[in-house]
Amino acid sequence: MLLERHGRYLYGIAHALTRNAADADDLVQETFVGALKAGFRGEASLRTWLVRILVRRAAMLYRSRRRRPAFEPLGTGADDDPTGELPGHPDSPGTEARLDLTMMLQGLSPEHRAVIVLRELEGLTYDEIAATLGVPRGTVESRLHRAREALRRRFRGYFE
Amino acid sequence: MMCERSPEIHRYHDGELAAEQRSSIEDHLPQCPHCRKLLTDLRSLSLLFGRAGLVPMPADLPRRLCHPRRLVEDMAIRRAAGWLTAAAAAVLAGAILIRSGARDVSEIRPTVWETVAVMPPADVQDDASAATVAMAQWMADELSSDNGDLR
Numbered sequence: 339m340l341l342e343r344h345g346r347y348l349y350g351i352a353h354a355l356t357r358n359a360a361d362a363d364d365l366v367q368e369t370f371v372g373a374l375k376a377g378f379r380g381e382a383s384l385r386t387w388l389v390r391i392l393v394r395r396a397a398m399l400y401r402s403r404r405r406r407p408a409f410e411p412l413g414t415g416a417d418d419d420p421t422g423e424l425p426g427h428p429d430s431p432g433t434e435a436r437l438d439l440t441m442m443l444q445g446l447s448p449e450h451r452a453v454i455v456l457r458e459l460e461g462l463t464y465d466e467i468a469a470t471l472g473v474p475r476g477t478v479e480s481r482l483h484r485a486r487e488a489l490r491r492r493f494r495g496y497f498e
Numbered sequence: 499m500m501c502e503r504s505p506e507i508h509r510y511h512d513g514e515l516a517a518e519q520r521s522s523i524e525d526h527l528p529q530c531p532h533c534r535k536l537l538t539d540l541r542s543l544s545l546l547f548g549r550a551g552l553v554p555m556p557a558d559l560p561r562r563l564c565h566p567r568r569l570v571e572d573m574a575i576r577r578a579a580g581w582l583t584a585a586a587a588a589v590l591a592g593a594i595l596i597r598s599g600a601r602d603v604s605e606i607r608p609t610v611w612e613t614v615a616v617m618p619p620a621d622v623q624d625d626a627s628a629a630t631v632a633m634a635q636w637m638a639d640e641l642s643s644d645n646g647d648l649r
Binding site: 341342345346347349350351353354359362363366367370437438439440441442454457458459463464479482483486489490493496 | 504550552
């Protein structure tokens with residue numbers, strides 16, 4: 339079934355983008371509402387199409403929160419690890435070097451998280467990411483480069 | 499020290515370069531340790547993302563998605579909004595028609611004083627001619643109708 343097959347994956351992406359269980363829950367539901375309204379026309383895989391809707395919704399949520407500073411912005415949710423410590427870091431003996439997506443995207447801005455998800459997980463081209471996010475291709479490239487530089491610094495220990 | 503061709507390494511890694519540009523980067527890589535390191539890191543990063551686990555979905559979310567009250571509510575609200583919009587449009591159109599029709603009728607209908615003028619006087623005697631009353635009533639009725647010929 340559509341909801342069961344894609345819900346799990348979408349929830350993981352939603353949680354990685356928002357880092358908050360309640361927001362992730364809402365985003366997944368809103369994604370399916372958006373999908374029902376829009377109707378799938380088959381230009382991309384169904385999963386990619388759903389992820390695009392989800393990322394757009396996350397961006398809208400982020401923008402709405404940014405306009406209303408009384409609300410907690412995305413990425414400072416209750417699920418965040420306050421220490422920012424990476425689990426299973428290879429420098430720590432006896433731990434398994436496995437990260438979840440939320441941890442990997444921790445510390446990135448919502449804009450940078452979105453481009454990383456669409457590129458690294460969904461494999462979209464720069465033009466497709468630009469169309470999904472409604473930004474110029476050059477913006478996609480600069481966001482991707484900055485996000486990756488931040489990740490390279492953060493995960494330096496995993497690369498060697 | 500950054501190499502000025504770093505942005506091209508990102509595009510190379512992402513498969514966003516044309517064949518000629520790819521060839522140029524492949525010529526550059528053996529000469530540039532910075533770009534080699536960047537490319538290695540980008541590949542490692544992609545592997546990390548490929549292996550990264552997703553935060554598991556709450557156990558009850560599939561059930562809520564399968565019976566999504568919000569989905570139903572949202573769709574119902576959308577449908578109701580459509581109906582209400584259509585109804586409002588119909589009411590508005592009807593009101594405009596009635597209003598324009600009423601203006602025409604008001605032009606045709608006699609004013610109050612015209613109607614009163616042809617009505618039998620209030621103090622008409624019981625023995626007043628039945629024919630006179632009938633005639634007055636007929637004229638009043640005709641003047642109240644849409645027939646402008648009697649004006």
